[in-house]
Amino acid sequence: MRKLYYLIYILPLAVLISCSKDLPTELAYENYVFSSTDEDGGNWTPILLSSGSEIMIAEPKETSSAEYQAELMEVKNAIASITSQQKENLKKWTNNPVIRWNEIALELIAKYNLIPGPNEDGSYTLPNPANPEGPPVFPFSHPPYASRALAYMSVAQFDGLISAWHYKYKYNRAAPYLQDLEINHAYEENPIPSYPSDGAVIASASAEILKVMFPLEVEYLNSKMSEHLESLLLSGENVQSDIDGGVKIGEEIAALALTRASTDGMKNAQTSKAVSDSIANAAYERFGWMWINQEAPQRPVGLTPLFGKVKMWSVPNVEAIRPPVPPTPGSPAYEEDVKILKGYLAEHSEEYRRIANFWQDGLGTYTPPGHWNEFANAFIVKNKLNTLRAARTMAYMNMAIMDAGISCWDAKYYYHYPRPIQTIEGFETIASTPNFPSYTSGHSVFSAAGAEVLAYIFPDEADKVRGWAKEAAISRVYGGIHWTFDATVGTTQGINAAQYSIDRAKIDGGDNF
Amino acid sequence: MKSYLTNLTGAFCLFLVFSTYSLAQSPTDELMMPKNDFCLLFNYEYGEFNQYWEGDFLRKNETIATVQRRTAMLMAAYGITEKLDVYAGLPYISTNSTTPNGGKFAGTFGVQDLSIGLKYKALEKSSDKGDFSLYGSVLFSTPVSNYLSDYQPYSLGLGTPQIAWRGIAHYQLNNGFYGRAAVAYVWKGYTEAERTYYYNDGSYYTPWMDVPSSWNFGLALGKWFFQNALRVELSASNQTSTSGDDIRPYNAPQPTNKVDMTRVGAFAHYYFPKIKGLGVLTYFNQNVAGRNAPKMTSFGVGATYQFGF
Numbered sequence: 001m002r003k004l005y006y007l008i009y010i011l012p013l014a015v016l017i018s019c020s021k022d023l024p025t026e027l028a029y030e031n032y033v034f035s036s037t038d039e040d041g042g043n044w045t046p047i048l049l050s051s052g053s054e055i056m057i058a059e060p061k062e063t064s065s066a067e068y069q070a071e072l073m074e075v076k077n078a079i080a081s082i083t084s085q086q087k088e089n090l091k092k093w094t095n096n097p098v099i100r101w102n103e104i105a106l107e108l109i110a111k112y113n114l115i116p117g118p119n120e121d122g123s124y125t126l127p128n129p130a131n132p133e134g135p136p137v138f139p140f141s142h143p144p145y146a147s148r149a150l151a152y153m154s155v156a157q158f159d160g161l162i163s164a165w166h167y168k169y170k171y172n173r174a175a176p177y178l179q180d181l182e183i184n185h186a187y188e189e190n191p192i193p194s195y196p197s198d199g200a201v202i203a204s205a206s207a208e209i210l211k212v213m214f215p216l217e218v219e220y221l222n223s224k225m226s227e228h229l230e231s232l233l234l235s236g237e238n239v240q241s242d243i244d245g246g247v248k249i250g251e252e253i254a255a256l257a258l259t260r261a262s263t264d265g266m267k268n269a270q271t272s273k274a275v276s277d278s279i280a281n282a283a284y285e286r287f288g289w290m291w292i293n294q295e296a297p298q299r300p301v302g303l304t305p306l307f308g309k310v311k312m313w314s315v316p317n318v319e320a321i322r323p324p325v326p327p328t329p330g331s332p333a334y335e336e337d338v339k340i341l342k343g344y345l346a347e348h349s350e351e352y353r354r355i356a357n358f359w360q361d362g363l364g365t366y367t368p369p370g371h372w373n374e375f376a377n378a379f380i381v382k383n384k385l386n387t388l389r390a391a392r393t394m395a396y397m398n399m400a401i402m403d404a405g406i407s408c409w410d411a412k413y414y415y416h417y418p419r420p421i422q423t424i425e426g427f428e429t430i431a432s433t434p435n436f437p438s439y440t441s442g443h444s445v446f447s448a449a450g451a452e453v454l455a456y457i458f459p460d461e462a463d464k465v466r467g468w469a470k471e472a473a474i475s476r477v478y479g480g481i482h483w484t485f486d487a488t489v490g491t492t493q494g495i496n497a498a499q500y501s502i503d504r505a506k507i508d509g510g511d512n513f
Numbered sequence: 514m515k516s517y518l519t520n521l522t523g524a525f526c527l528f529l530v531f532s533t534y535s536l537a538q539s540p541t542d543e544l545m546m547p548k549n550d551f552c553l554l555f556n557y558e559y560g561e562f563n564q565y566w567e568g569d570f571l572r573k574n575e576t577i578a579t580v581q582r583r584t585a586m587l588m589a590a591y592g593i594t595e596k597l598d599v600y601a602g603l604p605y606i607s608t609n610s611t612t613p614n615g616g617k618f619a620g621t622f623g624v625q626d627l628s629i630g631l632k633y634k635a636l637e638k639s640s641d642k643g644d645f646s647l648y649g650s651v652l653f654s655t656p657v658s659n660y661l662s663d664y665q666p667y668s669l670g671l672g673t674p675q676i677a678w679r680g681i682a683h684y685q686l687n688n689g690f691y692g693r694a695a696v697a698y699v700w701k702g703y704t705e706a707e708r709t710y711y712y713n714d715g716s717y718y719t720p721w722m723d724v725p726s727s728w729n730f731g732l733a734l735g736k737w738f739f740q741n742a743l744r745v746e747l748s749a750s751n752q753t754s755t756s757g758d759d760i761r762p763y764n765a766p767q768p769t770n771k772v773d774m775t776r777v778g779a780f781a782h783y784y785f786p787k788i789k790g791l792g793v794l795t796y797f798n799q800n801v802a803g804r805n806a807p808k809m810t811s812f813g814v815g816a817t818y819q820f821g822f
Contacts, residue, residue, distance in 0.1 A: 021703055024718045103716065110712040117574075117763030136762070296575035296615030345619065350659055357661070357707030364712055364764050373720070374710065421617040428619035430664070432765075480619070 026103050027377050030185040031095040032241035034386035041388045042166025044509035046159040047313070047395060048256050052166030055252045057245045058193045060173050071239035072183070075176045078233055079184055086234055095187040097199055098157060098390040099377045104224060105153055106366040108214045112141040113364055115435070122297035126270060132215045139214065143442055144307045144405050146367040148266060149213040150394075151313065151402040152257045156209050158395035160201040160253040161388045164187035164246060168193040174253060177236035185236040190386070197238040198387045200246025201253075203228040208254030212261070223269045259489045264311040269304040276301040283416030289329055290416045291437035301438045308410030313399035314500035318410045321496045323489045326439045327419050337483045341420055344478055345428060352478035353430060359443060359475035362432050368443050368472065369401045371451030375465065380459050389510070397453040404449035404497035405442065408490065412437040420480060431479025440490035441482045449501075450493025456502045469494070543646055543693060545634050546592030552819040556794075557585040560811030565666070565766075566803045568759035580666050580807065583607050599651070600630040608667040615814035618667060621660065625669045628654035628734035630677075641687075648681040663722070665766040666807065672704035672768065673724045689737035690788035697729040699752075704768045713758050713769045722768045725757035733757035735780075746780040760805050782817075792817040 042052040047495055049055065061067045074276060093100055116136035125136060132138035139145055173195035177185035187498070207225040211218050229247070232238045238246075271279070284290040293299045315321060327333035344352055361368045376397055380390045417439035421427050433440075451469035455462035473491045476482035505511075518541035546552060563579040564571050576763045609620025630652035637646045655674040662672025679697035701724040711717050730753075735746030757771030778798035785791045 021719075021721055021723070022719055023723065025716055026718065070592050107712075110710075110716060114761055114764055117572075257799045294615065294617065296578075296613065296698055353661065357663070358709065360708060361710075364761060366716070367709070371710070428617050430619050431619060 005137060026092075026242050027099055027374075027381065029094065029096075029099070029381040030091075031385050031436075032220065032381070033188045034190045034192075034389075035384040036386060036389065037190065037192050037423075038165065038386060038388055038510075039169050040509065040512070042162060042164075042169055044162050044165075044392075045507070046162045048260065049253070052162040053161075055163045055198055055249050057167055057248055058247070059346060060171050061475055063173065063179055067440060068239065068241075072176055072180050073238065075181055075239055076180065076214055077235055079236065082234055086230065086252070089227055089231045090186045090234055093199075093228055095190065095199075095235070095237070096380070096390055096396065097202050097228060098302045099380060100228075101153070101157070102150075102200055102373055102377055102394065104206070104221070105150060105210055106370045108210060108217055109141045109146045109149065109370055110364060112137065112139055112214060113146070113367060115142075115363055118297050120200070124297075124299055129215070129267075132258045137216060140391050141214075141367070143361075143367040143446065144269070144304050144310075144409060145213075147165040147369040147398065147402040147405045147446065148261070148264075148310070149210070150369055150373060150446045151398040152213070152261050153206050153209040154391060154394035154398040155313075156205040156250075156253045156257040157202050157391040158388075159257075160205045160249045161198055161391050163249050163253065164196050164198045164201045165270075165388055166197055167245070168198070171195050173242070175237045176239050183236045187235055188239065192386070194238055194242045196245030196249060197232050197242040198246065199232045199238065200229060200243040201250045202259065202387060202391070204247040204250025205254045205257075206250075208251060209257060212235045247388070260311075265306070265309050269307040269310060271301060271305045273300045276305050278412050279305050280416055283343060283414065287328070287415065289418060291418045293420055293435055294419070294421050294433065295435065299435050302413070303434065304409065304436075305413045308406055308408075308413055310406050312403045312406050314504050315403045316500075317405065318407055321407050321493060322414065323411050323440055323493050325484055326415060326483070326489070329418065329423050333485075334483075337485065338420075338424055340484055341424065341427070341477065341480060345430075346478055349478075355471060355475045356431050356479035359447075359472040360400060360431055361443070368446040369378055369392045369398070369405070369450070371472075372397065372401060372447065372454070375468070376454060379454060379461060383458060384463065392505070392508075392510050393453075393457050395456070396501045397450055400449040400453045400498040400501035401446050403492045403501065404445045407493055407497045408440055408442050408445035409436075411440050411493065412442075417483075420483065429480030431476065431481050433481045438482055439495055441476045442490075443471060443476050444469075444490025445494040445497065448474035448491045449498040450494075452495050452498035453501060453505075456505065474494070521772040530667050543648060543681060544633070545595065546590055546598045546691070546819075547821065548592045548595050550592045550819060552590045552817060554586075554588040554590075554815055554817045556584075556586045556813055556815035558582075558586070558811055558813035560809050562800075562809045564808040565760075566806050566808070567762065569804050571808065572763075574763070576614065576616035577610050577618070577666060579611040580619075581609055581611060582809075582811075584813075596634040598632045600628070600632065600788075602665040603657070604674045604792035607668045608669070610667075617647045621664060621667045621669060623660050623669055624658045625656065625660065626654040626675075627657045628652055634637070643684060643686040645685075646683045648683070650677075650679045650681065652679070661707060662724075662768045663708070663711075665768075667769075671701060671724050673702045675702070676700045678727070679729075689741075691735050691737075693731075693733040693735075695729075695731040697731075698726070699729055700726045706768075711767065711769075713767075723756075725754040725771055727752050727754045727772070729753075742784050742786050744780075744782045748780065749776070749780045750778075751775045757805070766805060770805040772803075772805050774800050774806040776800050790819040792819075 127136050127138040127140045129138050172193045175194040177183045203225045207221045207503045211221050241251050280290045363373050418439045447469040451465040454465045473487035477484050516697050560582040564573050584604050584606045586604040590600050600605045604625045606625050607622035616646050629710040632650035635647045653676050655710045660669040677699040678699050681695045685691035701720045706720045731750040733746050733748040753773050760766045780796040782794040794815045800809045
């Protein structure tokens with residue numbers, strides 16, 4: 001009996017200890033040796049700038065100058081009194097902070113990806129950029145919003161880094177740790193000139209974009225930026241003037257990107273009820289059906305009916321990739337789909353459930369565009385890309401994803417096709433039905449576009465990522481919220497949309513190595 | 514009185530059922546089984562709510578309308594010695610929303626968590642006025658089916674191993690009135706979601722969610738009637754989680770939430786004097802306050818049957 005009591009006390013203790021998990025809050029990676037330095041990166045074709053030299057920064061002081069020597073001393077002193085927290089920060093930011101800023105964006109997307117609930121009287125209040133505190137708070141970072149925030153941030157990083165590369169190899173100023181051997185270098189050696197700091201370009205471009213996309217997070221983003229800029233100095237890779245040059249580039253390219261954003265049509269995407277009704281009626285006139293929100297209380301306007309009119313990055317004309325008309329409800333092709341959906345629901349398959357949940361990326365998460373950014377982050381580290389190539393990957397992928405989203409939304413509100421819960425009597429779902437028309441599936445289009453760009457940049461992963469995109473597409477059918485043709489046609493649509501970005505990437509100079 | 518009570522106690526066995534979010538079922542009372550006696554309980558519970566606390570805001574949500582939860586549970590108890598009982602329980606649960614509702618979510622069903630527990634009678638003191646006794650119990654539970662805990666509010670359970678350490682003090686007057694107080698620390702482990710990213714006051718890149726542990730307190734006042742054939746009890750209980758986040762505005766709950774709640778209830782158990790070993794019970798519970806918890810109303814009926822070897 002004593003033995004039994006002993007076991008009673010020991011067993012749970014053992015369980016407690018063995019089960020204590022360190023739950024990851026970011027991608028785990030160490031700083032690394034880049035697979036290339038891309039000396040000609042300053043000649044690559046940017047997205048918004050005419051060339052890498054368009055943004056002007058001052059010519060750096062000679063390394064022999066008193067000013068530069070004083071800056072070296074400042075670095076030395078800072079490193080000499082480094083705190084344990086600052087050491088942690090160095091480890092966290094690494095020498096590829098493109099990933100960390102991407103993760104900050106994903107975190108803010110997840111934080112603000114909350115759909116406003118109804119008011120007491122059953123009405124809904126929409127987030128208002130003029131009054132971001134709300135309630136409800138601004139923004140509601142749904143998938144179109146997320147795709148756009150990520151695209152502008154990545155494009156600003158990429159253009160800013162082309163500019164930085166231009167000056168790095170123009171002035172060829174070596175890093176502080178090479179100037180003074182007493183300066184400790186925190187990271188692996190990469191022979192890339194230090195003026196201007198690429199890290200500072202990434203920090204300031206990212207922070208400036210995100211501050212506008214998430215206006216309530218200005219303080220948080222400023223603190224992240226100062227922490228990062230401080231790390232650049234403490235790493236031994238940059239003096240203050242390297243950082244200042246980078247910040248200047250970051251601010252200028254962010255301003256340019258934000259100018260484009262202010263006139264890209266997004267501010268008109270969420271329409272009035274009158275406009276929304278006229279869009280629905282036009283579809284009804286044209287096809288004889290229309291999507292109707294099934295929530296209670298009913299939402300009067302779907303999500304961003306005019307996102308399909310937002311300015312695209314690489315596709316000249318959204319109608320060029322508009323998919324064909326979906327099956328008419330009641331037609332044999334439609335009825336076949338009803339049977340398939342009912343079959344999935346009845347099957348209670350744990351495998352379908354797993355797939356539906358793995359790809360759900362619903363409210364409160366980083367959205368499907370965010371999921372593909374997470375994949376891209378991992379591939380960037382795996383392939384040891386430098387910051388310029390990392391930003392290039394993200395820029396083309398996120399432009400393609402946003403273009404695909406615009407194309408998807410064009411189809412959604414042009415065809416205004418009903419969701420399964422609207423037309424199948426008594427139908428139930430295991431995923432949450434979103435507040436916009438069914439055809440085509442956003443997950444399918446976003447995912448196919450993301451996968452195509454990743455397949456182009458990382459050809460070894462092509463089969464894998466294309467397989468993921470197909471699974472993401474069908475996951476929505478398993479979830480009960482999409483028709484199979486929403487998924488299959490959406491995949492093709494995403495591939496088509498991405499091709500324009502890939503064609504552009506092929507001639508930007510980045511492939512010439 | 515004492516020997517009579519001990520004999521009679523042999524005819525009883527029961528768990529108080531906390532089926533909602535919180536504890537699994539646990540040995541929370543003062544009743545002990547005679548050595549080598551075996552007892553079975555079959556219990557059915559119906560619970561429903563149409564409001565829940567989102568943080569401390571009481572929300573009505575037509576997306577889920579009224580959520581219904583039905584639990585059928587089979588439990589067994591066995592007296593290893595006069596002072597040590599072992600327990601096991603297994604519930605089958607089904608959940609759904611009433612129609613019409615705005616979400617059109619499918620409910621779910623299946624076997625939930627297997628629980629195994631021990632209860633030890635640590636102290637018993639009798640005086641002219643009544644009997645005082647102290648108990649310690651430990652209850653371990655773990656999921657036995659692949660239900661998804663991250664499908665709230667329809668999830669069958671929290672999807673994590675739990676260990677409840679409980680101390681119980683009981684005082685009974687000779688006139689049949691009694692009072693009972695219990696305190697428990699309920700350790701809850703991790704549950705595995707089917708997504709690899711979630712937000713819990715920051716990003717988490719893992720399917721594993723840390724389910725907050727909790728302190729649980731209970732008070733009960735009761736009386737025995739009809740020569741100890743009927744026991745009637747009023748109770749109040751509280752669960753306070755030691756960590757966790759709030760449900761975000763108009764968003765679904767998730768297993769990382771800090772679930773707190775206060776509940777009041779009434780309970781009756783009748784032992785047929787003429788049918789040896791058979792008893793029936795019924796109870797009613799109402800959540801009256803909470804945080805990230807449903808305002809659940811539930812009632813249950815059950816039958817107990819006890820026999821010796």
